[in-house]
Amino acid sequence: MANITTDFNNKTVEYEQLLSDFKQLLKKNSLKFTIQREVILETLYNSNEHLTPEALHHLIQEKYPELNTGIATVYRTLSLLEDSHVVTSLSFGAQGKKYELDVKIHHDHLICTECGKITEFVDEEIEKRQQIITEKLHFKMTDHSMQIYGICKECQDKIDH
Amino acid sequence: MANITTDFNNKTVEYEQLLSDFKQLLKKNSLKFTIQREVILETLYNSNEHLTPEALHHLIQEKYPELNTGIATVYRTLSLLEDSHVVTSLSFGAQGKKYELDVKIHHDHLICTECGKITEFVDEEIEKRQQIITEKLHFKMTDHSMQIYGICKECQDKIDH
DNA sequence: GTCGCTGCAAAGTCTTTGCAGAGAG
DNA sequence: CTCTCTGCAAAGACTTTGCAGCGAC
Numbered sequence: 234m235a236n237i238t239t240d241f242n243n244k245t246v247e248y249e250q251l252l253s254d255f256k257q258l259l260k261k262n263s264l265k266f267t268i269q270r271e272v273i274l275e276t277l278y279n280s281n282e283h284l285t286p287e288a289l290h291h292l293i294q295e296k297y298p299e300l301n302t303g304i305a306t307v308y309r310t311l312s313l314l315e316d317s318h319v320v321t322s323l324s325f326g327a328q329g330k331k332y333e334l335d336v337k338i339h340h341d342h343l344i345c346t347e348c349g350k351i352t353e354f355v356d357e358e359i360e361k362r363q364q365i366i367t368e369k370l371h372f373k374m375t376d377h378s379m380q381i382y383g384i385c386k387e388c389q390d391k392i393d394h
Numbered sequence: 395m396a397n398i399t400t401d402f403n404n405k406t407v408e409y410e411q412l413l414s415d416f417k418q419l420l421k422k423n424s425l426k427f428t429i430q431r432e433v434i435l436e437t438l439y440n441s442n443e444h445l446t447p448e449a450l451h452h453l454i455q456e457k458y459p460e461l462n463t464g465i466a467t468v469y470r471t472l473s474l475l476e477d478s479h480v481v482t483s484l485s486f487g488a489q490g491k492k493y494e495l496d497v498k499i500h501h502d503h504l505i506c507t508e509c510g511k512i513t514e515f516v517d518e519e520i521e522k523r524q525q526i527i528t529e530k531l532h533f534k535m536t537d538h539s540m541q542i543y544g545i546c547k548e549c550q551d552k553i554d555h
Numbered sequence: 556g557t558c559g560c561t562g563c564a565a566a567g568t569c570t571t572t573g574c575a576g577a578g579a580g
Numbered sequence: 581c582t583c584t585c586t587g588c589a590a591a592g593a594c595t596t597t598g599c600a601g602c603g604a605c
Contacts, residue, residue: 265559265604286595303562308595330595343533346482356527362519363542370513371547372504379540381524382482386532426579426584447570464587469570491570560603567596577586 248278251319251334258317269302273310274319283323283331283351286311323351323380341379347388409439412480412495419478430463434471438481444492447472482536494537502539506546513546 255274259266276292277284284292290307293300311332314320322330323342331351341359343352359379367374416435420427437453438445445453451468454461472493475481483491502520504513520540528535 263559267560267604269561301562305563305596306561309560312596343528343531345533346536352531352533354527354531356523358523359520362517362523366515366517367504367542367544370504370515371550372506372513372542372544373550374542374544376544377540377542379538381528381533381535381538383528383533383535383537385534389532389534424584428579428585430586462587465569466571466588467586470585473571557605558603559605561601563599565596565598567594569592569594571590571592573590574588575586577584579584580582 248275251278255319258319264313268300269306270310270313272297272300272302273307274314277314277320277332277334283333285331289332341381343381343383343385345385345388346382347384347391350385350387352385409436412439416480419480425474429461430467431471431474433458433461433463434468435475435480438475438493438495441494444494446492450493479536503541504546505541505543506549 252271252274255270256266258264259270272293273289276289276296280289280292282288286304286307289311290302290304293302293307311320311322315322315332318335320332321335322332323344339360340353340355343354345351363374363377366372413432413435416431417427419425420431433454434450437450437457441450441453443449447465447468450472451463451465454463454468472481472483476483476493481493481495483493501514501516504515506513524535524538527533
């Protein structure tokens, strides 16, 4: 019946490819390839979670303390990557924006409004229905995004105590 | 930006019922029923959009300037309403939280990237699939938001000329 | 060498909190 | 009367920006 995928490791491109595309993107826009930018891209690639700027910064500080990367650089690079559609941000109020690489297979999000946890899923039926709806309304679909908000199992248990 | 069509006045509860439930909730928790709290609930009820705390505060200041309601009270009341599951906060990717009453029907959006027109739709198949998915993952859905981006019929015709 | 990039700190935003007076019950 | 609520302003949390030196090209 329901074919729900929750596999986060499903990368559609290899890191070398991603890096090469990123370098090309920078060159195209007369921007510079810096070690900070590489480390941010690499850390995003190696993370299977949606990262906040702060969490990303923390991971980088741990792995490459000698770079002493500033949080401002993380914010600036994330903006750049988002504008270039290399990463996508999901914003969730109290905990700020979270970022993920845009190169994973298409998926939608379940967002817990209690704890902020984000779970991914893909449903073929919904994808198909979107096609049907847009065709019916003579709408030429280029992209879509879906978020389901609610309370995850863990938080329901907490509330019920 | 284009206005969101406002054909979703479909409330599942009447205001009197909502207000009465709210009063009961307050009493139950030894909280007080104040004019500010009523006005915030009423404004949320009468709004067809997801409101930011700032937008909500602005609406209230316009309609009831004599109350001189503080933004802090709006934040505090929204927190209270959210904790009580009277309103749900969510984010459409932009900055900050947006709030809406928990009693409205779901709706999805078709967004034309050419002219900015936003069309609403509801698809029973998709609603059903969302139920199935969330049940399977033991997720208690409170809301969902789906945006399909593309080019509407009118803009396609324009482009074809 | 040029000009974009970086870290730092200061400045913005948005949201929460402490307080003393106002007001609901 | 009591004890919560409110507006105000100050404090926090999160993000952006100005600047001077650094570093990619």
